[in-house]
Amino acid sequence: MNISVLGCGRWGTFLAWYANRVHHTVTLWGRPGSKNLMTLTAEHKNEYLELPESVRLTDDLEEAVRSAEIILISISAQQLRSFLKTVSKLPGLKDKTFVLCMKGLEADTGKRLTQVFKEEMGAAAHVGVWLGPGHVQDFTRNIPNCMVVGSDEIGVTKKVVEAFNSDLIRFYYGQDLIGNEIGAATKNVMGIAAGMLDGAGYSSLKGALMARGTRELSRIVRAMGGNDITIYGLSHLGDYEATLFSPHSNNRRFGEDYVKGIPFHKLAEGVATVEALHHLSQEYEVELPICHALYEILFEHKETSKVLIDLFLRPVKFEF
Amino acid sequence: MNISVLGCGRWGTFLAWYANRVHHTVTLWGRPGSKNLMTLTAEHKNEYLELPESVRLTDDLEEAVRSAEIILISISAQQLRSFLKTVSKLPGLKDKTFVLCMKGLEADTGKRLTQVFKEEMGAAAHVGVWLGPGHVQDFTRNIPNCMVVGSDEIGVTKKVVEAFNSDLIRFYYGQDLIGNEIGAATKNVMGIAAGMLDGAGYSSLKGALMARGTRELSRIVRAMGGNDITIYGLSHLGDYEATLFSPHSNNRRFGEDYVKGIPFHKLAEGVATVEALHHLSQEYEVELPICHALYEILFEHKETSKVLIDLFLRPVKFEF
Numbered sequence: 001m002n003i004s005v006l007g008c009g010r011w012g013t014f015l016a017w018y019a020n021r022v023h024h025t026v027t028l029w030g031r032p033g034s035k036n037l038m039t040l041t042a043e044h045k046n047e048y049l050e051l052p053e054s055v056r057l058t059d060d061l062e063e064a065v066r067s068a069e070i071i072l073i074s075i076s077a078q079q080l081r082s083f084l085k086t087v088s089k090l091p092g093l094k095d096k097t098f099v100l101c102m103k104g105l106e107a108d109t110g111k112r113l114t115q116v117f118k119e120e121m122g123a124a125a126h127v128g129v130w131l132g133p134g135h136v137q138d139f140t141r142n143i144p145n146c147m148v149v150g151s152d153e154i155g156v157t158k159k160v161v162e163a164f165n166s167d168l169i170r171f172y173y174g175q176d177l178i179g180n181e182i183g184a185a186t187k188n189v190m191g192i193a194a195g196m197l198d199g200a201g202y203s204s205l206k207g208a209l210m211a212r213g214t215r216e217l218s219r220i221v222r223a224m225g226g227n228d229i230t231i232y233g234l235s236h237l238g239d240y241e242a243t244l245f246s247p248h249s250n251n252r253r254f255g256e257d258y259v260k261g262i263p264f265h266k267l268a269e270g271v272a273t274v275e276a277l278h279h280l281s282q283e284y285e286v287e288l289p290i291c292h293a294l295y296e297i298l299f300e301h302k303e304t305s306k307v308l309i310d311l312f313l314r315p316v317k318f319e320f
Numbered sequence: 321m322n323i324s325v326l327g328c329g330r331w332g333t334f335l336a337w338y339a340n341r342v343h344h345t346v347t348l349w350g351r352p353g354s355k356n357l358m359t360l361t362a363e364h365k366n367e368y369l370e371l372p373e374s375v376r377l378t379d380d381l382e383e384a385v386r387s388a389e390i391i392l393i394s395i396s397a398q399q400l401r402s403f404l405k406t407v408s409k410l411p412g413l414k415d416k417t418f419v420l421c422m423k424g425l426e427a428d429t430g431k432r433l434t435q436v437f438k439e440e441m442g443a444a445a446h447v448g449v450w451l452g453p454g455h456v457q458d459f460t461r462n463i464p465n466c467m468v469v470g471s472d473e474i475g476v477t478k479k480v481v482e483a484f485n486s487d488l489i490r491f492y493y494g495q496d497l498i499g500n501e502i503g504a505a506t507k508n509v510m511g512i513a514a515g516m517l518d519g520a521g522y523s524s525l526k527g528a529l530m531a532r533g534t535r536e537l538s539r540i541v542r543a544m545g546g547n548d549i550t551i552y553g554l555s556h557l558g559d560y561e562a563t564l565f566s567p568h569s570n571n572r573r574f575g576e577d578y579v580k581g582i583p584f585h586k587l588a589e590g591v592a593t594v595e596a597l598h599h600l601s602q603e604y605e606v607e608l609p610i611c612h613a614l615y616e617i618l619f620e621h622k623e624t625s626k627v628l629i630d631l632f633l634r635p636v637k638f639e640f
Binding site: 132133134135138143144145146167170172173174175201202203204206207208211212214215227229230232233234237240241242245309312313314317318319320 | 452453454455458463464465466468487490492493494495521522523524525526527528530531532534535547549550552553554557558559560561562565629632633634637638639640
């Protein structure tokens with residue numbers, strides 16, 4: 001099958017590598033002038049993997065979209081809407097299947113990425129998500145993992161799983177698009193919180209963070225019409241190893257550096273999600289104490305250690 | 321209040337230290353000849369903490385029980401029944417409150433520890449459990465955590481929380497004794513599985529382990545009459561940081577050493593729990609794929625890596 005991957009960052013490049021590995025004909029697109037694309041064109045590798053010569057590299061978006069049956073998108077979540085405004089003007093989109101391989105929420109609206117997609121591409125466009133745990137470094141060393149694919153259309157879910165399932169990535173069929181999208185986005189928020197606990201010397205509170213954090217997120221998922229058990233699945237809890245415990249996690253590292261006063265060059269994706277959750281908490285009238293604490297720290301500049309400790313030492317009460 | 325702690329291992333000694341810190345009059349009991357007790361008597365400290373002189377040490381069980389209003393028990397789970405056969409013959413037990421501060425299930429019956437307690441001490445005896453995350457090393461450095469107290473009698477729960485709540489341990493009222501006991505015991509099983517993944521070089525599968533493991537355990541809790549959400553609370557998921565990710569976790573270490581073929585001197589508590597779960601899985605007719613895989617490895621000596629990988633690469637299916 002012809003597959004195109006839009007976005008040639010770490011994950012997008014991995015997706016191209018993986019699609020090739022499961023015997024598809026692959027095009028990897030990066031925007032004109034992209035430094036990642038230039039490196040890949042020159043060396044056919046990046047710091048994580050080597051791309052086979054058969055993966056075609058291009059900066060021609062129209063051609064990348066036209067030539068593919070399934071199009072995987074892996075760009076920054078906050079750039080999705082403007083990117084799709086360009087994509088939506090391209091010809092011949094009708095029968096294409098798009099898969100969003102990204103984790104985030106639109107910061108200033110709290111919208112899920114498939115909502116943004118449908119608003120820009122039209123309600124009839126076919127879209128799914130591909131989420132869950134997995135380090136590029138592990139996959140390229142042949143260490144398998146489980147991931148989840150979801151969509152409002154079961155046909156899309158099945159098509160994507162059938163195209164990409166292998167002994168390296170075992171897919172589960174997602175049954176709750178709302179829960180999976182919120183779960184995938186918010187694991188980055190829990191990653192920042194975990195990093196802050198690490199940085200403040202309170203790593204042992206990461207257990208309580210997991211138990212209390214999943215609890216409040218499952219409430220917002222239910223309020224939004226999702227299933228309150230989904231947060232405990234692969235897209236959220238299943239990604240905690242990579243996000244809350246790995247020294248490589250960008251979001252965890254961001255939280256740790258923030259507490260330690262180490263300057264950071266790039267905001268973690270979870271920061272935008274904290275802002276999005278602030279909107280969702282108000283819109284759906286659901287209390288999110290941990291997410292709110294992060295909002296106070298990151299957007300209202302309250303003292304991190306005090307906010308974190310107050311959070312975990314709230315008055316005694318029933319657990320659920 | 322007069323508090324006695326029965327058992328002077330690492331956790332029992334911590335409980336005595338903590339009860340003293342929250343201003344109780346504390347007796348710490350160890351069995352006659354106990355090496356831990358001898359060290360404590362000679363030095364009033366162990367490798368983790370220093371006991372204040374005001375904590376009285378004794379090997380007189382009758383006196384330790386008689387003098388206390390609340391009695392905390394922290395011994396090996398598999399010795400609880402025979403220990404209680406002795407305790408139950410002591411005079412004046414009627415108004416005492418016992419708290420089981422231990423995590424396990426009876427290996428050859430699958431019974432919960434409060435079930436064992438009631439069978440030996442009588443149905444009218446007052447008993448609660450004190451469970452959840454927390455490292456001794458952190459508490460003694462003044463790093464707080466959240467824990468959970470539960471009982472079939474709300475009066476017991478409230479009494480114990482009131483007696484022990486502080487700015488170091490913030491308690492939640494447990495609402496599901498079955499779920500909390502199963503959760504606390506089985507987190508050791510997940511710890512062994514995590515250690516095996518670490519030892520086999522598959523640490524990144526610990527995310528999938530968390531998502532899939534909690535799922536199967538919540539099914540057995542529900543089948544036993546508990547609430548299927550409890551597994552995601554402090555007693556189980558909340559203890560994952562300490563159990564699945566800490567290099568100090570006995571159960572995780574056991575799993576890692578097992579895979580690497582490093583001889584181990586003492587079976588981890590989770591091994592007995594794997595046996596107990598084997599009984600429960602049959603009794604309640606609930607499939608527990610991860611627990612069963614550990615049973616095959618530990619009791620039927622199947623090849624660890626193959627069993628683990630087969631487990632995570634089972635055929636594609638719906639997640640919940």
